[in-house]
Amino acid sequence: MTIIESIHAALATVEDPEIHRPLPDLGMVESVQVDAGIAQLKILLTISGCPMQDRLRSDISKAVMAVETISSVEITFGVMNEEQRGNLKSLLRNGREKIIPFAQPESLTRVIGIASGKGGVGKSSLTVNLAVAAAQKGLRVGILDADVYGHSVPRLMGLIGQRPTAIDQMFIPLESYGVKVVSMEMFKPERSDAVAYRGPLLHKVLEQLLSDAYWGDLDLLLIDLPPGTGDLAISLGQLIPTSEILVVTTPQIAAAEVAERAGRIAHQIKQHLVGVIENMSDFPCPNCDDMISLFGSGGGEETAKRLSELAGINVALLGKVPFSPDLRTGGDNGAPVVVQYPESAAAKSIIAIVDQLVVRKKSLLGVRLGVST
Numbered sequence: 001m002t003i004i005e006s007i008h009a010a011l012a013t014v015e016d017p018e019i020h021r022p023l024p025d026l027g028m029v030e031s032v033q034v035d036a037g038i039a040q041l042k043i044l045l046t047i048s049g050c051p052m053q054d055r056l057r058s059d060i061s062k063a064v065m066a067v068e069t070i071s072s073v074e075i076t077f078g079v080m081n082e083e084q085r086g087n088l089k090s091l092l093r094n095g096r097e098k099i100i101p102f103a104q105p106e107s108l109t110r111v112i113g114i115a116s117g118k119g120g121v122g123k124s125s126l127t128v129n130l131a132v133a134a135a136q137k138g139l140r141v142g143i144l145d146a147d148v149y150g151h152s153v154p155r156l157m158g159l160i161g162q163r164p165t166a167i168d169q170m171f172i173p174l175e176s177y178g179v180k181v182v183s184m185e186m187f188k189p190e191r192s193d194a195v196a197y198r199g200p201l202l203h204k205v206l207e208q209l210l211s212d213a214y215w216g217d218l219d220l221l222l223i224d225l226p227p228g229t230g231d232l233a234i235s236l237g238q239l240i241p242t243s244e245i246l247v248v249t250t251p252q253i254a255a256a257e258v259a260e261r262a263g264r265i266a267h268q269i270k271q272h273l274v275g276v277i278e279n280m281s282d283f284p285c286p287n288c289d290d291m292i293s294l295f296g297s298g299g300g301e302e303t304a305k306r307l308s309e310l311a312g313i314n315v316a317l318l319g320k321v322p323f324s325p326d327l328r329t330g331g332d333n334g335a336p337v338v339v340q341y342p343e344s345a346a347a348k349s350i351i352a353i354v355d356q357l358v359v360r361k362k363s364l365l366g367v368r369l370g371v372s373t
């Protein structure tokens with residue numbers, strides 16, 4: 001192997017930190033020269049001012065310095081031209097025009113919309129913790145925060161104020177705790193701006209977030225839906241007919257009727273109902289042995305029963321997540337409870353729910369995930 005070939009081989013071991021594919025495959029290596037033991041490289045970035053430039057410089061230097069006889073590495077960064085970016089986009093889309101990868105018949109990604117009847121029941125907190133717990137088990141997981149009214153996922157994942165890298169209209173999801181994250185919030189000019197998307201526009205926005213993001217291969221995509229029986233849940237069913245719905249409710253019996261309505265829509269558009277999670281359930285009194293039922297009891301069972309009757313299948317109550325100050329503070333600080341307090345009752349119940357959601361085959365990776373019912 002010539003020295004130039006050795007450097008190319010070394011560069012093939014370096015991945016783009018966001019796209020997670022080798023630099024040469026992405027067309028990022030423009031030229032390699034060697035002069036008296038100095039490797040001179042021209043590397044093309046997808047956009048100017050790429051935030052990953054420092055990381056790339058250090059990863060490339062480390063790999064190339066390991067090549068025998070190389071004493072130093074000089075890197076010049078350039079920016080891809082329109083044609084080069086076009087090639088990259090086409091590569092990331094597998095040579096196809098803009099599509100929703102999860103809607104293709106060969107897709108192995110399980111897509112689950114997290115729905116609730118009412119707001120504030122902890123749907124976003126559970127979405128984030130379920131996703132992170134699944135990633136901890138070795139699954140490749142994404143979250144799409146489609147809760148236009150709340151979009152709290154960036155805060156819960158410690159990503160507040162961060163914007164994804166865009167390659168023209170395509171963009172790379174942000175990553176936190178091993179989970180790829182896209183939120184409608186990331187595309188607002190100002191965080192405080194209200195998102196004024198309505199009906200048909202909302203459908204378009206969901207379609208774009210699903211198709212314009214480079215998600216890569218995912219085992220599981222969780223979609224945090226707005227509360228209620230809104231248009232977006234229907235859009236999800238239309239855009240990804242194999243998508244499923246998981247309903248979050250509280251222990252309050254009175255909330256069961258509203259939660260049932262959220263599940264009813266899914267059933268009407270023939271989406272599979274994965275199950276029900278009761279959140280903010282009984283928690284142990286910190287000062288005595290009593291269990292405290294802040295929000296009553298029985299709401300999860302009642303919702304699961306009603307949805308089972310409606311769908312004519314067993315819609316299981318997958319678990320009860322206790323009321324947990326740790327879960328709330330973890331959310332406020334961008335540190336999900338399954339990471340920060342994995343031994344807490346809330347984290348354990350979430351991890352147990354993920355175990356039920358994922359039917360383990362030989363390997364979790366690349367296997368179509370089933371549901372245990």
Ligand SMILES: Nc1ncnc2c1ncn2[C@@H]1O[C@H](COP(=O)(O)OP(=O)(O)OP(=O)(O)O)[C@@H](O)[C@H]1O
Pocket residue numbers: 116118119120121122123124125126147149150151152226227279280281321322323324325327328329331332346
């Ligand atoms: N199990 C729990 N114990 C204690 N607090 C919780 C629990 N689950 C959620 N919370 C808190 O309840 C509040 C609402 O949670 P979250 O934003 O996840 O709800 P949501 O259903 O997504 O609301 P919306 O759809 O209106 O945005 C947050 O402050 C969160 O920290």
